[in-house]
Amino acid sequence: MSKSVSVGSVAIGGNARVAIQTMCNVKTSKIEEVVRQIGGFYDLGCDVVRVSVKDDDDLTALREIKNRIKMPLVADIHFNYKYALGAIDAGVDKIRINPGNIGSEKNVEEVAEALKRSGTAVRVGSNSGSVEKELLKKYGKNEISLAESALKNVAILEKHGVDNIVISAKASDVPLTIKTYEYLAKKTDYPLHLGVTEAGTVGMGVVKSSIGIGALLLKGIGDTIRVSLTADPKEEIIAAKRILRAAGLDKNYVEVISCPTCGRTEYDSIGLAEKVERLTSDIKKPLKIAVMGCVVNGPGEAKDCDLGIAGGGGVCAFFKGGEIYKKVPFDRAEEEFLKEIKKLVE
Amino acid sequence: MSKSVSVGSVAIGGNARVAIQTMCNVKTSKIEEVVRQIGGFYDLGCDVVRVSVKDDDDLTALREIKNRIKMPLVADIHFNYKYALGAIDAGVDKIRINPGNIGSEKNVEEVAEALKRSGTAVRVGSNSGSVEKELLKKYGKNEISLAESALKNVAILEKHGVDNIVISAKASDVPLTIKTYEYLAKKTDYPLHLGVTEAGTVGMGVVKSSIGIGALLLKGIGDTIRVSLTADPKEEIIAAKRILRAAGLDKNYVEVISCPTCGRTEYDSIGLAEKVERLTSDIKKPLKIAVMGCVVNGPGEAKDCDLGIAGGGGVCAFFKGGEIYKKVPFDRAEEEFLKEIKKLVE
Numbered sequence: 001m002s003k004s005v006s007v008g009s010v011a012i013g014g015n016a017r018v019a020i021q022t023m024c025n026v027k028t029s030k031i032e033e034v035v036r037q038i039g040g041f042y043d044l045g046c047d048v049v050r051v052s053v054k055d056d057d058d059l060t061a062l063r064e065i066k067n068r069i070k071m072p073l074v075a076d077i078h079f080n081y082k083y084a085l086g087a088i089d090a091g092v093d094k095i096r097i098n099p100g101n102i103g104s105e106k107n108v109e110e111v112a113e114a115l116k117r118s119g120t121a122v123r124v125g126s127n128s129g130s131v132e133k134e135l136l137k138k139y140g141k142n143e144i145s146l147a148e149s150a151l152k153n154v155a156i157l158e159k160h161g162v163d164n165i166v167i168s169a170k171a172s173d174v175p176l177t178i179k180t181y182e183y184l185a186k187k188t189d190y191p192l193h194l195g196v197t198e199a200g201t202v203g204m205g206v207v208k209s210s211i212g213i214g215a216l217l218l219k220g221i222g223d224t225i226r227v228s229l230t231a232d233p234k235e236e237i238i239a240a241k242r243i244l245r246a247a248g249l250d251k252n253y254v255e256v257i258s259c260p261t262c263g264r265t266e267y268d269s270i271g272l273a274e275k276v277e278r279l280t281s282d283i284k285k286p287l288k289i290a291v292m293g294c295v296v297n298g299p300g301e302a303k304d305c306d307l308g309i310a311g312g313g314g315v316c317a318f319f320k321g322g323e324i325y326k327k328v329p330f331d332r333a334e335e336e337f338l339k340e341i342k343k344l345v346e
Numbered sequence: 347m348s349k350s351v352s353v354g355s356v357a358i359g360g361n362a363r364v365a366i367q368t369m370c371n372v373k374t375s376k377i378e379e380v381v382r383q384i385g386g387f388y389d390l391g392c393d394v395v396r397v398s399v400k401d402d403d404d405l406t407a408l409r410e411i412k413n414r415i416k417m418p419l420v421a422d423i424h425f426n427y428k429y430a431l432g433a434i435d436a437g438v439d440k441i442r443i444n445p446g447n448i449g450s451e452k453n454v455e456e457v458a459e460a461l462k463r464s465g466t467a468v469r470v471g472s473n474s475g476s477v478e479k480e481l482l483k484k485y486g487k488n489e490i491s492l493a494e495s496a497l498k499n500v501a502i503l504e505k506h507g508v509d510n511i512v513i514s515a516k517a518s519d520v521p522l523t524i525k526t527y528e529y530l531a532k533k534t535d536y537p538l539h540l541g542v543t544e545a546g547t548v549g550m551g552v553v554k555s556s557i558g559i560g561a562l563l564l565k566g567i568g569d570t571i572r573v574s575l576t577a578d579p580k581e582e583i584i585a586a587k588r589i590l591r592a593a594g595l596d597k598n599y600v601e602v603i604s605c606p607t608c609g610r611t612e613y614d615s616i617g618l619a620e621k622v623e624r625l626t627s628d629i630k631k632p633l634k635i636a637v638m639g640c641v642v643n644g645p646g647e648a649k650d651c652d653l654g655i656a657g658g659g660g661v662c663a664f665f666k667g668g669e670i671y672k673k674v675p676f677d678r679a680e681e682e683f684l685k686e687i688k689k690l691v692e
Contacts, residue, residue, distance in 0.1 A: 076608070
């Protein structure tokens with residue numbers, strides 16, 4: 001098991017559930033917009049949010065943002081160690097920085113001291129596009145150099161007594177991502193932040209992230225995840241929730257089982273399945289609802305569902321535990337079924 | 347390695363590439379609509395298509411459909427062994443049937459003889475909703491009973507000398523799906539047809555299918571895949587292609603690397619990434635194009651790309667091999683970049 005690291009009120013690693021992260025895509029200095037965006041993330045189920053600190057205005061904004069939001073805040077810093085010190089001083093819960101690229105040993109020491117004094121967590125990590133030349137030469141361009149690049153940054157912090165560390169090692173290549181985190185999980189017990197980087201737009205990005213993050217979670221690897229999409233960050237949170245649910249790590253939701261439509265389907269099961277999904281997406285109860293295209297497979301295949309519907313011959317059959325308990329004509333089926341769901345949920 | 351089974355002109359298993367399947371959702375007897383739908387599947391890159399045989403009209407339609415389409419045709423049959431015989435006679439390339447539920451030993455023998463005589467392939471399989479009671483009692487409700495249910499049907503066919511077999515064992519639960527196919531891969535060398543059943547609508551269904559199918563493919567398990575979605579079957583083909591690409595099994599395409607937008611992004615990189623994806627989705631060349639939100643990470647992280655763009659300070663930088671070779675103002679960047687892509691592709 002990984003160590004537990006506290007990021008404000010959220011524990012990452014150890015026995016904690018896998019935390020969902022995303023990043024604001026509004027400039028951090030635009031405080032009102034940032035706070036509003038983070039509110040939306042919170043409502044969607046995001047656990048930890050990151051903002052980038054690109055200039056002095058962004059740095060100045062951190063304290064107010066932190067005070068006005070409900071979830072832990074991470075400051076993303078590149079190169080400039082003074083921004084790291086400023087962010088820690090502003091009370092952020094974690095900083096994202098690589099000590100290997102913030103300059104002199106003295107800079108590193110200052111940041112390390114500030115981290116220890118405040119108890120702020122820190123994420124260090126590597127990216128397949130920026131692995132150090134000497135590591136590429138030593139190990140080749142593979143999971144070892146990518147993982148060792150992250151571990152090198154970990155070692156720098158450890159040397160200075162910092163151990164509140166989360167590690168990431170991201171590639172846009174899915175098999176490489178998986179191999180790298182497997183390597184890290186063997187080498188270290190710091191919690192791991194999973195993600196496939198530059199995964200693309202929603203279409204391809206969700207597929208890449210699902211495979212990469214999902215395959216690792218199923219192996220018991222990973223403590224916090226961020227689905228990186230070139231899209232509205234809300235899509236990242238939705239995809240992350242789906243990955244956790246599909247991987248069996250979040251059972252407290254309404255699972256909608258629905259079959260592919262085929263030549264046997266006689267009613268609009270696609271439309272109904274989508275409506276049922278929307279209607280139930282925020283309900284935190286471990287329920288299973290089936291929307292099946294036909295009576296041939298429907299009730300049998302979905303007999304472990306709490307409620308189900310299957311159509312055929314002008315009517316829809318409603319069933320529970322594989323047993324049909326009601327038949328309703330097609331034209332009234334949708335309305336009636338949505339009522340049954342509401343009853344079930346209450 | 348799995349055995350190779352011929353499904354018309356497509357090989358499944360052995361050294362063959364993983365074949366993409368989908369299923370028509372138009373009633374099979376509506377020949378014109380079915381043929382038109384299959385034409386669309388073919389253009390999208392589907393390898394094998396299945397239609398359901400629900401009544402005599404569907405059966406009668408098979409021969410004409412088969413003659414008018416370019417890809418191998420599979421007939422999906424439930425319970426009725428006469429439809430199996432009829433489909434084989436009509437020249438379909440594979441049938442989907444479970445010999446365990448078509449009645450007497452004599453029925454099974456007739457179907458087996460027809461399969462052997464014609465060389466038609468057959469898919470047998472189990473579904474977590476319909477595992478036999480005695481197997482549930484013997485093994486419990488788990489991957490073993492689900493896999494053994496499929497293997498029981500395999501054994502019936504083998505007894506009658508049929509060996510042109512593809513196996514499936516589907517669950518809507520992702521971890522169960524993975525464990526079941528891992529079990530099958532150890533127990534048999536028949537090719538495996540992967541899928542997560544009743545996965546849901548596009549949103550959740552793509553995530554479940556990506557994790558389940560993707561994790562197995564990365565372990566070297568699986569010879570043909572079907573992404574089951576409660577959606578237009580074209581979505582199944584698109585998702586299947588993406589899964590193969592993300593798993594590294596199809597390298598002959600234009601990979602679009604694009605970073606999540608963050609507070610550093612100053613131009614519409616989401617819109618551009620989507621346009622680039624659309625523009626290149628059908629190009630069969632192993633190329634990598636990067637659409638990066640900012641110049642901080644862009645060129646470095648994407649230095650192995652054939653072409654890239656990153657924005658900042660009112661201009662977009664175009665780069666190749668990590669080196670910026672051109673700068674274009676934001677307002678002309680998109681148009682110019684799309685031109686560069688066209689040049690690169692030609």
